Amino acid sequence: xxxxxxxxxxxxxxxxxxxxxxxxxxxxxxxxxxxxxxxxxxxxxxxxxxxxxxxxxxxxxxxxxxxxxxxxxxxxxxxxxxxxxxxxxxxxxxxxxxxxxxxxxxxxxxxxxxxxxxxxxxxxxxxxxxxxxxxxxxxxxxxxxxxxxxxxxxxxxxxxxxxxxxxxxxxxxxxxxxxxxxxxxxxxxxxxxxxxxxxxxxxxxxxxxxxxxxxxxxxxxxxxxxxxxxxxxxxxxxxxxxxxxxxxxxxxxxxxxxxxxxxxxxxxxxxxxxxxxxxxxxxxxxxxxxxxxxxxxxxxxxxxxxxxxxxxxxxxxxxxxxxxxxxxxxxxxxxxxxxxxxxxxxxxxxxxxxxxxxxxxxxxxxxxxxxxxxxxxxxxxxxxxxxxxxxxxxxxxxxxxxxxxxxxxxxxxxxxxxxxxxxxxxxxxxxxxxxxxxxxxxxxxxxxxxxxxxxxxxxxxxxxxxxxxxxxxxxxxxxxxxxxxxxxxxxxxxxxxxxxxxxxxxxxxxxxxxxxxxxxxxxxxxxxxxxxxxxxxxxxxxxxxxxxxxxxxxxxxxxxxxxxxxxxxxxxxxxxxxxxxxxxxxxxxxxxxxxxxxxxxxxxxxxxxxxxxxxxxxxxxxxxxxxxxxxxxxxxxxxxxxxxxxxxxxxxxxxxxxxxxxxxx
Numbered sequence: 001x002x003x004x005x006x007x008x009x010x011x012x013x014x015x016x017x018x019x020x021x022x023x024x025x026x027x028x029x030x031x032x033x034x035x036x037x038x039x040x041x042x043x044x045x046x047x048x049x050x051x052x053x054x055x056x057x058x059x060x061x062x063x064x065x066x067x068x069x070x071x072x073x074x075x076x077x078x079x080x081x082x083x084x085x086x087x088x089x090x091x092x093x094x095x096x097x098x099x100x101x102x103x104x105x106x107x108x109x110x111x112x113x114x115x116x117x118x119x120x121x122x123x124x125x126x127x128x129x130x131x132x133x134x135x136x137x138x139x140x141x142x143x144x145x146x147x148x149x150x151x152x153x154x155x156x157x158x159x160x161x162x163x164x165x166x167x168x169x170x171x172x173x174x175x176x177x178x179x180x181x182x183x184x185x186x187x188x189x190x191x192x193x194x195x196x197x198x199x200x201x202x203x204x205x206x207x208x209x210x211x212x213x214x215x216x217x218x219x220x221x222x223x224x225x226x227x228x229x230x231x232x233x234x235x236x237x238x239x240x241x242x243x244x245x246x247x248x249x250x251x252x253x254x255x256x257x258x259x260x261x262x263x264x265x266x267x268x269x270x271x272x273x274x275x276x277x278x279x280x281x282x283x284x285x286x287x288x289x290x291x292x293x294x295x296x297x298x299x300x301x302x303x304x305x306x307x308x309x310x311x312x313x314x315x316x317x318x319x320x321x322x323x324x325x326x327x328x329x330x331x332x333x334x335x336x337x338x339x340x341x342x343x344x345x346x347x348x349x350x351x352x353x354x355x356x357x358x359x360x361x362x363x364x365x366x367x368x369x370x371x372x373x374x375x376x377x378x379x380x381x382x383x384x385x386x387x388x389x390x391x392x393x394x395x396x397x398x399x400x401x402x403x404x405x406x407x408x409x410x411x412x413x414x415x416x417x418x419x420x421x422x423x424x425x426x427x428x429x430x431x432x433x434x435x436x437x438x439x440x441x442x443x444x445x446x447x448x449x450x451x452x453x454x455x456x457x458x459x460x461x462x463x464x465x466x467x468x469x470x471x472x473x474x475x476x477x478x479x480x481x482x483x484x485x486x487x488x489x490x491x492x493x494x495x496x497x498x499x500x501x502x503x504x505x506x507x508x509x510x511x512x513x514x515x516x517x518x519x520x521x522x523x524x525x526x527x528x529x530x531x532x533x534x535x536x537x538x539x540x541x542x543x544x545x546x547x548x549x550x551x552x553x554x555x556x557x558x559x560x561x562x563x564x565x566x567x568x569x570x571x572x573x574x575x576x577x578x579x580x581x582x583x584x585x586x587x588x589x590x591x592x593x594x595x596x597x598x599x600x601x602x603x604x605x606x607x608x609x610x611x612x613x614x615x616x617x618x619x620x621x622x623x624x625x626x627x628x629x630x631x632x633x634x635x636x637x638x639x640x641x642x643x644x645x646x647x648x649x650x651x652x653x654x655x656x657x658x659x660x661x662x663x664x665x
Contacts, residue, residue, distance in 0.1 A: 038087040039242050042118060044148070045129030046141070047095030050165035053214040054129065055079055055090050057226065058235060064092055076117050084239055091123060099140050107144060111151040124246040125159055132164035132211070135188040145199040154200040159249055160207055161241050162192060167211035167228055168218050181229050185211065208241050210234060272490075272516040274552040275582050278545040281512050281523045282554060286477035286496050287445060287464040309353065311346040341600055348568045410434045415449060429458075441468045458484045473500045491515040504531040514547075521547030535562045554580040563596070571596045588612040601625040 043051045052064035059081045079090040094110050097103040128148075130141070148156065167185070189209050197203045212234055219227045225235050317339065320328075328336065415429040429451030437443050448461035459482060466477040474497065481492040496510030508527040513520065525543030532538065542555035556578040563571030576591035592608040602624040610616035624630055 037243075038089070039125060039246060040089045040091070040121065040123045041125045041127060041242065042091045042114070042123035043093060043127045043129065044114075045095060045127075045163075046098060046144070049095070049129045049131050050212070050214055051095065051129050052092060054127075054163065054165060054212055055092060057212070057214045058083060058088070058090075058238060064090075076114060084236075086239065086243070088242075091118065096144055099143065104143065104147065107147055108151070111147065115151055123159075124249060125161060125242045126156060127163050128160050129163045129165055129212075130192065131166045132185065132188055133166045133169040135164075135191055139191050139195055142195045142198065145195055149199045154202070157196060157200055157205055157207065159245055161210055161245065162189070162207045163210045163212055164189070165212045165214065167234075168213035168215065168226075185209075208245070210238055210241055212238075272514070272519070272521065272547075274521065274545050274547060274550055275554070275580055277514055277521055277547075278523060278543060278552045278554050279580070281494070281510075281514075281545060282525055282541055282543050282556065284479070284494060284512075286479050286494065286498075286510070287443070287466055309346070309350045311343070311350045314343060314346065317343065337600060345565050345568050349565075352567065415451060442466070443468075459489075460484070474498070485516070488517055505529070508541075512545075519548055521545055535564070535566065536560070537562070550583070552580070552582040554578065569597070586612075599624075599626075 043055065045051050055064045056062050059079075063079050063081060064077075074094055076094070077092050079092055081088055091114075093114050096107045096110060164185070193205075193207065196207065197205060211228055211230075211232070213226050213228060221227050221233060225233045227233055320336070325333065325336070411433045413431045413433075415431050429449055431447075431449045433445075433447045435443075435445040442465070444463075444465045446461070446463045448459070451458045461482045463480045464477065465479075466475055468475045476495075476497050478495045479493075481490075481494075483490045483492075492512065492514045494510060494512040496508060498506060498508045501507050506529045508525075508529070510525050510527075512523045512525075514523075515521075523543060523545035525541055527539065527541035530538045537560040539558045539560075540556070543553075545552045545554075556576065558577075559575045561573045563569055566572065572593075572595055574591075574593040576589075576593070578589045578591075580587045580589075589609065589611045591610075592606070594606045595603070597603055602622070605619075605621040607619040608616070609618075622630060
């Protein structure tokens with residue numbers, strides 16, 4: 001009921017559950033009525049391993065025929081009874097034949113008849129029986145395990161309990177000496193589990209194990225139940241394992257895990273996550289041939305680009321030395337520092353304007369079809385040496401990673417593993433980047449990285465092409481991405497157009513196609529950006545992704561309020577809200593990002609993310625060049641962590657001492 005209930009109903013369901021527990025305690029104390037719970041158990045195993053004898057031991061009376069010299073069961077039959085108030089139905093089956101030239105055909109016939117019998121009413125639990133004293137490293141039943149997996153499928157082992165009979169036999173090693181019982185059992189169970197892993201081609205499976213002894217001379221307790229050499233009474237353990245296996249199977253069916261949990265080798269057809277693909281699709285920005293941030297800054301500075309710089313109109317100021325600065329009063333120090341800060345802001349603004357003028361002049365030169373001979377004849381320039389991995393050598397062989405930037409627009413750099421072995425080359429892959437302006441309106445770029453080692457091969461590449469028209473600054477873009485995911489490759493094709501509908505409004509329309517695991521996913525999105533003055537930017541988008549008979553919808557809204565000195569000072573406040581709908585579930589995420597300077601020489605970055613599932617993250621980063629005492633916050637935090645750790649260790653030592661004193665007493 002808790003699993004089926006919605007979040008809003010959990011409280012009521014919890015109250016009903018508490019009342020049900022109280023009622024169950026009352027009924028259990030009175031002894032009536034009997035527990036309304038049943039088990040349907042399929043029993044498999046070779047001839048002579050003790051299937052029928054185990055059934056009789058569980059019921060405490062002979063309900064199935066046994067014979068020490070011939071198979072006791074020659075047909076499929078149901079044996080019913082009650083054990084500890086639980087209705088139990090055993091499906092007793094004929095024993096499998098030992099390995100021989102004709103046994104495979106006979107065993108296949110038996111398994112097919114069992115499969116037809118349990119088709120209408122599947123069992124809750126499967127018991128696979130074998131003799132513990134007959135298992136050794138030369139295990140000969142691997143072909144039988146393979147045949148069971150072939151007929152019933154690998155899923156049969158999910159609800160299977162391994163039952164080892166003759167578990168009270170003498171434990172002897174290869175040389176005849178007695179060995180530890182737990183070690184004896186562990187070695188033999190490892191052999192059986194290993195061959196089950198081989199049969200299902202999956203090493204994650206761990207089957208529960210039940211040790212059983214049915215011989216009348218086996219040791220018994222006061223209640224008449226068989227006791228194993230390790231002191232375990234196996235019959236209650238059998239009921240416990242069977243009930244748990246059935247309950248877990250019911251939960252698995254209720255949560256619809258049947259399609260997502262399986263055994264065997266990974267399927268070649270993997271299904272991608274639609275919400276993840278949609279989220280990546282909405283965030284992906286197609287390149288238009290220039291840095292979007294630079295274009296936006298140029299638009300803001302073009303309004304007053306021809307005006308004379310304020311910095312040049314300022315009077316000269318005398319820079320004070322440290323001794324002269326210390327002689328000033330507190331108010332004079334503040335006025336002096338404010339004046340320096342104001343001049344610094346104007347100077348940075350002047351530099352941005354000069355950079356904007358340079359880009360504008362270069363664009364004019366390109367429009368006049370003038371060749372930039374300096375760029376064409378540019379000589380190859382070595383790039384700065386990369387920081388290499390740690391080494392015991394006195395000098396790092398940087399020449400191994402040295403690369404050159406030439407005028408052909410291609411940049412090839414090595415990718416190395418910083419955690420590699422000493423005196424090793426350490427190359428982990430190659431990174432390639434290129435960008436070219438083919439003509440006045442056509443731009444193309446490509447980046448890629450390839451890595452390979454003895455176990456895996458990874459590749460990641462992005463290719464963009466953009467065509468720009470002067471009419472309303474319309475841009476047509478296309479992108480092709482390739483990325484490795486495990487053993488598969490993910491191909492993404494995306495195209496879109498961006499149009500300036502108004503002076504400060506831009507609309508972007510895009511479509512995308514993703515291929516993954518032999519399946520295709522198609523998506524579309526619409527995005528609109530509005531600039532309100534110089535300081536406010538509003539962005540909204542919405543999109544949909546379809547594939548594999550499923551649909552995911554999503555969208556986001558972002559508002560960014562910039563500081564008074566933007567873009568010189570990157571002070572801003574950003575508010576973000578995203579929504580994602582998939583399979584009738586809606587996830588809302590809220591975000592707040594701020595960057596501001598509360599004082600001179602101090603910066604604070606705050607990042608807050610929350611969603612409608614009451615989960616979130618708050619990240620605050622503060623740096624200051626003046627108030628060094630802020631660092632004491634981290635020192636206080638580390639001190640508290642050390643104190644808490646020491647208290648925990650003392651508590652654990654006290655608890656261990658109490659346990660030791662209790663055991664001694």
